[in-house]
Amino acid sequence: MSDPIKINEKCVYCGACVKACPFGAITQTERKTVPVIDLMKCTLCGACVASCKFEAIWMKEKSAATIDLSSFKDVWVFAEQHDGVIQSITFELLGEGRKLADSLGMKLCAVLLGSNVQKQTDELIARGADKVYLVDRPALEHFQDESYANVLIDLVKRHKPNVFLCGASTIGRSLVSRVAVRVNAGLTADCTGLAIDPKTLNLLQTRPAFGGNIMATIETPNARPQMATVRHKVMKEAEVNPARKGEVSMETIAEVLLQSKARRLKFVPEVETTMNIAEANIIVSGGRGLQTPENFALLRELADVIGAGVGASRAAVDSNWIPYSHQVGQTGKTVCPKIYIAVGISGQIQHLAGMQSSDIIVAINKDADAPIFKVATYGIVGDLFEILPLLTQQFRKVLGK
Numbered sequence: 001m002s003d004p005i006k007i008n009e010k011c012v013y014c015g016a017c018v019k020a021c022p023f024g025a026i027t028q029t030e031r032k033t034v035p036v037i038d039l040m041k042c043t044l045c046g047a048c049v050a051s052c053k054f055e056a057i058w059m060k061e062k063s064a065a066t067i068d069l070s071s072f073k074d075v076w077v078f079a080e081q082h083d084g085v086i087q088s089i090t091f092e093l094l095g096e097g098r099k100l101a102d103s104l105g106m107k108l109c110a111v112l113l114g115s116n117v118q119k120q121t122d123e124l125i126a127r128g129a130d131k132v133y134l135v136d137r138p139a140l141e142h143f144q145d146e147s148y149a150n151v152l153i154d155l156v157k158r159h160k161p162n163v164f165l166c167g168a169s170t171i172g173r174s175l176v177s178r179v180a181v182r183v184n185a186g187l188t189a190d191c192t193g194l195a196i197d198p199k200t201l202n203l204l205q206t207r208p209a210f211g212g213n214i215m216a217t218i219e220t221p222n223a224r225p226q227m228a229t230v231r232h233k234v235m236k237e238a239e240v241n242p243a244r245k246g247e248v249s250m251e252t253i254a255e256v257l258l259q260s261k262a263r264r265l266k267f268v269p270e271v272e273t274t275m276n277i278a279e280a281n282i283i284v285s286g287g288r289g290l291q292t293p294e295n296f297a298l299l300r301e302l303a304d305v306i307g308a309g310v311g312a313s314r315a316a317v318d319s320n321w322i323p324y325s326h327q328v329g330q331t332g333k334t335v336c337p338k339i340y341i342a343v344g345i346s347g348q349i350q351h352l353a354g355m356q357s358s359d360i361i362v363a364i365n366k367d368a369d370a371p372i373f374k375v376a377t378y379g380i381v382g383d384l385f386e387i388l389p390l391l392t393q394q395f396r397k398v399l400g401k
């Protein structure tokens with residue numbers, strides 16, 4: 001196979017490409033020699049091509065030259081199920097997928113993998129799927145990266161979807177990155193917005209970048225399918241219409257693709273007394289200001305009264321006051337509840353990255369200059385140990401609990 005990138009005779013040995021390469025993949029031993037590209041280090045990012053004023057660097061188009069984009073049809077949604085229960089992120093993806101499919105004039109399809117899950121296809125059709133690709137095999141009863149990825153890769157290669165969406169859940173993130181690499185597709189992780197460019201018909205994939213400071217819109221014009229994982233609770237669930245009709249395609253899969261080197265021995269659920277924050281409409285979150293793990297009882301009490309989940313800053317999690325599954329932020333969960341109450345949390349950028357798209361933010365902090373107040377809808381400046389019990393008491397009264 002010929003090299004995907006080459007320096008040709010137009011080179012004037014200026015060395016601009018050496019400086020431009022962010023990966024240190026281009027070296028020039030002497031001033032008047034043609035630089036050498038190390039293909040093991042080169043990622044074909046194109047920075048050197050752009051830096052060369054003399055058009056001396058030729059790079060093969062990554063995939064546009066090799067694939068026929070027009071042969072990729074339809075918008076696919078991975079239907080995530082746990083023990084046969086379709087997860088709500090799937091309904092959110094179907095809601096958004098419907099809009100994309102309509103803009104493209106294509107079908108909206110769900111892809112369901114599992115064991116004994118045929119009846120769940122009705123639910124997917126009722127939520128907007130025109131077609132469901134079903135792979136119903138005992139080996140797929142529980143999620144396994146390897147076998148699930150193998151099956152999806154096979155389906156993608158055979159049916160060629162144009163867009164493929166998946167929840168940015170633990171399963172989704174792990175699964176589709178494998179699929180994207182193997183089918184040579186573009187993948188944008190953790191999107192909060194999706195749209196179709198009316199001119200190019202490319203998928204516009206928007207996600208927060210640099211800790212939430214900017215919103216980046218990413219396109220993958222030369223690769224298909226255009227793959228994206230989408231954050232939970234950002235998009236609206238598709239409405240249920242039991243009268244909708246759709247097609248179910250039972251897919252035949254080679255036995256070898258269902259094999260996996262890993263085996264599930266058992267599932268140990270985390271003992272959880274409060275609701276999962278990714279699902280909660282209200283979250284009461286505590287930070288270092290709570291001072292001890294015992295003081296989280298104050299938050300739980302308020303959470304119980306108002307039906308909220310309990311979140312935490314990384315400082316509280318790192319101090320072992322509360323398990324990691326409660327952490328909100330850049331390295332924790334991204335949440336988007338209707339109400340987020342931040343208690344004794346300063347509001348560092350990494351925390352804000354996980355909660356600032358909440359509808360209403362209430363901050364309780366004794367420091368009036370704490371950065372959390374910049375994003376708060378309502379702020380209470382004062383001692384949380386006085387304020388929390390008062391709030392709980394008042395809500396009890398108002399809600400009659």
Ligand SMILES: Cc1cc2nc3c(=O)[nH]c(=O)nc-3n(C[C@H](O)[C@H](O)[C@H](O)COP(=O)(O)OP(=O)(O)OC[C@H]3O[C@@H](n4cnc5c(N)ncnc54)[C@H](O)[C@@H]3O)c2cc1C
Binds near residue numbers: 385
């Ligand atoms: C790569 C990276 C990733 C990170 N990821 C995350 C993440 O996912 N999530 C996250 O949260 N952080 C994350 N962090 C850490 C982040 O930078 C902050 O250190 C952390 O969020 C601080 O937590 P905190 O607000 O609870 O603590 P602090 O910043 O110490 O704030 C405590 C606050 O409590 C207030 N307070 C104290 N006592 C009281 C009282 N009695 N009444 C009322 N208020 C009181 C103080 O005024 C203060 O504002 C990350 C950092 C890095 C470098």
